[in-house]
Amino acid sequence: xxxxxxxxxxxSIALAVLFAVAPAANAMHIMEGYLPVGYCIAWGAVCxxxxxxxxxxxxxxxxxxxxxxxxxxMAGAFIFVISSLKIPSVTGSCSHMTGTGLGAxxxxxxxxxxxxxxxxxxxxxxxxxxGLTTLGAxxxxxxxxxxLLSFGVFKFCxxxxxxxxVAIFLAVFLGDMFTYCVTSIxxxxxxxxxxxGAAASAVKFLGVFAPTQxxxxxxxxxxxxxxxxxxxxxxxxxLKAIGFLKEAKGHE
Amino acid sequence: xxxxKKMTIVLLILVVLIAIVPLFALKGxxxxxxxxxxxxxxxxxxxxxxxxxxxxxxxxxGDELPGEVESLLFCIQTGIGVGVIAFLMGRFVERKxxxxx
Numbered sequence: 001x002x003x004x005x006x007x008x009x010x011x012s013i014a015l016a017v018l019f020a021v022a023p024a025a026n027a028m029h030i031m032e033g034y035l036p037v038g039y040c041i042a043w044g045a046v047c048x049x050x051x052x053x054x055x056x057x058x059x060x061x062x063x064x065x066x067x068x069x070x071x072x073x074m075a076g077a078f079i080f081v082i083s084s085l086k087i088p089s090v091t092g093s094c095s096h097m098t099g100t101g102l103g104a105x106x107x108x109x110x111x112x113x114x115x116x117x118x119x120x121x122x123x124x125x126x127x128x129x130x131g132l133t134t135l136g137a138x139x140x141x142x143x144x145x146x147x148l149l150s151f152g153v154f155k156f157c158x159x160x161x162x163x164x165x166v167a168i169f170l171a172v173f174l175g176d177m178f179t180y181c182v183t184s185i186x187x188x189x190x191x192x193x194x195x196x197g198a199a200a201s202a203v204k205f206l207g208v209f210a211p212t213q214x215x216x217x218x219x220x221x222x223x224x225x226x227x228x229x230x231x232x233x234x235x236x237x238x239l240k241a242i243g244f245l246k247e248a249k250g251h252e
Numbered sequence: 253x254x255x256x257k258k259m260t261i262v263l264l265i266l267v268v269l270i271a272i273v274p275l276f277a278l279k280g281x282x283x284x285x286x287x288x289x290x291x292x293x294x295x296x297x298x299x300x301x302x303x304x305x306x307x308x309x310x311x312x313x314g315d316e317l318p319g320e321v322e323s324l325l326f327c328i329q330t331g332i333g334v335g336v337i338a339f340l341m342g343r344f345v346e347r348k349x350x351x352x353x
Contacts, residue, residue: 031291032307070340077340080333084326088274119329126325128307128317191294208293215270222263227337229256234344 005056012049029138030187032124032131039190044136050113050144057110065241071231075103076115078227082220083119083142089212097220098179101172102227104147105154106244116143141182150175168228169221176217180209 035043061068082099089095099119103112117139123129130138150171157167188202232239239245310316317325 034291034294070343073336074340077333077336081330081337082333084329084333086326087271090274090278092274092278122329124307127322127329128310131307187294204293215274219267219270222267226260226263229260230341231344233256234341234348238344 009049009053009056012052029120029123029130029142030134030183032128032133034131035134035137035186035190037133039186040133040136042136043134043140043186047113047117047136047139047144050110051117051139054110054112054114057108058114061107061111061242067238068242071106071235071238071242072111072115074227074231075106075112076118078102078224079115079119080122082223083123087216087219089215091212093212095209095212095216097216098142098146098176099220100143100147100179101150101168101175101220102224104150104175105168105171105224105228106239106242109144109147109151112147113139113143116147137183137186141179141186145182146175146179149178165225165229168225172224173217173221176220177210177213180213181206184209 058072062072079099079102082097084096086094086096098116100112100116103115117135120130120135120138120142124132124135124138153174154167154171157170162170184205185198185202187205188198191201192198193200193204232245236245307317
């Protein structure tokens with residue numbers, strides 16, 4: 001990042017802190033109109049630094065190597081597909097996956113936040129799914145917190161020399177689950193229970209989301225492993241270009 | 253059959269099973285969205301809750317989006333994604349063939 005870009009990121013962090021602290025005394029997709037105004041603004045502000053950093057990180061990756069645009073498009077399209085599929089789960093309700101794990105593993109959490117935002121805007125406007133007022137909160141859970149964890153888990157596994165496929169599965173699975181944990185906490189902060197406060201609410205919301213999401217997170221992990229397997233046998237030059245595959249290491 | 257191929261087939265079957273089994277195991281379940289379940293939980297905690305903002309499209313239409321149209325839009329979303337992935341993947345596969353020969 002050059003100086004100007006660093007300044008922009010810093011400025012957006014300052015703005016985020018300003019807005020996020022304001023309602024601190026008091027939040028997979030949260031539905032339109034279901035978060036109080038203060039929380040909508042606060043979560044939006046929290047997302048800002050990540051999105052700004054995301055734009056720069058994307059620009060940098062693309063200027064380093066134009067070829068990486070194909071993988072970037074692939075990661076975005078993957079989110080489009082995965083997050084549009086509503087799948088029945090063991091609890092008798094349906095949910096869908098996030099699809100942001102692939103982007104996080106390939107491009108890091110910053111760039112993924114932009115990809116996730118695009119999908120969330122699409123769904124909020126056209127599908128009445130999620131919402132414009134809750135866009136900030138949903139972006140944070142699905143496009144920032146989840147990918148951040150996925151990225152961390154993947155890097156950690158890589159350090160420990162865990163098998164690549166296992167590492168991908170774990171990263172994506174945990175990232176997906178974490179997204180819904182964050183959503184639960186966001187809702188809990190906005191709607192603390194009378195008895196027990198926000199913590200009690202968080203348990204209640206987790207009770208709704210977690211069991212439903214568990215099998216879906218497994219599916220997302222598996223599907224991501226499959227697409228990565230395909231990519232690493234057919235798109236080696238691109239994976240090398242974004243630094244995912246080391247020159248000498250060969251495939252896997 | 254290569255190791256990757258075997259793994260792919262086994263995993264795909266597993267995915268389909270995970271997705272389909274609940275449908276048969278829980279006959280008569282509603283399979284509503286978990287987002288809706290979350291909203292119900294909000295109401296349970298706060299009592300009556302009136303969302304303070306309506307989805308833009310519903311405001312324009314003045315009514316809820318018809319279910320069929322909603323599934324159309326979801327399909328479009330899936331279609332865009334699959335189109336891009338299939339196009340790029342096809343290019344990659346063909347390229348490998350040409351480069352190797």
